Amino acid sequence: MDAKTLAKLSPDYGQAACRTALNRLHGAGHLRRFREHRPAEGGGMRWVTTTYFSRAARDDAWWGRMTRGEEPRPDAEPAPAPTPAGRPARSRAYAALATLTAADDRLPLSAADCAALEPLAAEWFARGAGEARLLAALTAGLPPQVHSPAALMRTRLVEKLPPEPERAAQAGPSPLRVMECAVCAVPGRPEALPGGLCRDCRGEPRPPQPHAWTAAEIRARVDELRAAARTNERLHT
Structure with a gap:
């Protein structure tokens, strides 16, 4: 379910209007998208994006249970x-x-x-x-x-x-399922996608990244460790 497909089925509404409606349903807890590992035609497995809709608004904990395959009765x-x-x-x-x-x-x-x-x-x-x-x-x-x-x-x-x-015992286990961000479709754990949105799409700043060592700094650090090792050997001989 995406805005482009809905716009084709509803000629009175453009893609922007359909996208707005989907985002509002998503924000209210009625809709989430998951990436699922399902059998493919002809054998093998493939990842597919599946949209789930709930008639009642659900919180993040309810959708988290969906991710783990703990699917409650849909009419509860x-x-x-x-x-x-x-x-x-x-x-x-x-x-x-x-x-x-x-x-x-x-x-x-x-x-x-x-x-x-x-x-x-x-x-x-x-x-x-x-x-x-x-x-x-x-x-x-x-x-x-x-x-x-x-x-x-x-x-x-x-x-x-x-x-x-x-x-449905014959249906087999629930498929491997990962939640997707509603805006950019990046996959992630439910706790990393509160409201179904990733950090970037929520507008939150990223945590500070640890200092990345340059090649020169790595070589200098290795030289220091080697010198310390040689010194330690001389002290014990």
Whole structure:
């Protein structure tokens, strides 16, 4: 995924606009690029650049685990981030429950009902279900009158919960993976690329380099060591 390719697919936006959008997604923690060692066609291995996108914003620690192959479930939700007004943002699970009234007026859930049922709905998403599947399971075959919407939704969320997905044991180990800087694509360890950017692209000064000896200085130092060795031999003979 790069700005040039996206610009070809979206003629209304140029490469500069696409590059800006990618950089903002990257800076917000939604996107990282990795260099991976994968099998090549015809045998052998080759390095390929892979872009990973997370629907939820992730911190450097989460992406660091991705680098080590410790890939968490993609739908696992982080803690709600505070809004500019200081009020916690609603989760994906809460938002799905809040839409039930609009989907069927027999399900007038209150804010307290949605908050109480939120953990149960979140487990559906953690097991790979989407909003459409959750909505269908909660609204299909409702009786003409629902006397206790919250209780009925709790029962359906528990009894119709999808099974946990099978772990892909046959897929083999995770590929060797190195994070890349989002701007210059230089590879590096996650701790060397906070925010997905290298030191130069973050605008930080480089640490002072140790003094590099010239050839003349090396020869002079070798002569000093040889003279000291000869002196030491004379003293012990």
